[in-house]
Amino acid sequence: MKKTTIPERLARNRYVTDEEESHIHVDQEIARRTGTGKAIVAICPAKVYAEEADGTISVEYAACSECGACLAIAAPGALTWRYPRGGMGIQLRQG
Numbered sequence: 001m002k003k004t005t006i007p008e009r010l011a012r013n014r015y016v017t018d019e020e021e022s023h024i025h026v027d028q029e030i031a032r033r034t035g036t037g038k039a040i041v042a043i044c045p046a047k048v049y050a051e052e053a054d055g056t057i058s059v060e061y062a063a064c065s066e067c068g069a070c071l072a073i074a075a076p077g078a079l080t081w082r083y084p085r086g087g088m089g090i091q092l093r094q095g
């Protein structure tokens with residue numbers, strides 16, 4: 001049996017994007033004041049967050065792998081996160 005690499009396994013995942021609403025919202029003021037903004041940019045393995053030139057944090061929610069890391073480090077009130085609506089988000093494939 002051929003061994004597969006981690007990138008090959010991750011490429012099997014599928015995403016169904018909710019085109020109508022994001023499941024992630026950043027409170028820009030709290031994120032900036034508490035340092036949460038820079039922290040979530042650094043920790044997210046899917047590069048969902050980016051710090052823009054004006055210091056705000058943008059969110060590319062369609063790439064979220066629902067790992068929960070950002071939630072674990074966010075200051076209270078800085079981040080609103082829930083699972084995507086039913087049938088949407090990442091669909092993990094075993095392999």
Ligand code: SF4
Pocket residue numbers: 024043044045046047048063064065066067068069070071
């Ligand atoms: S749940 Fe994981 S993948 Fe999704 S935004 Fe947070 S850190 Fe990134």
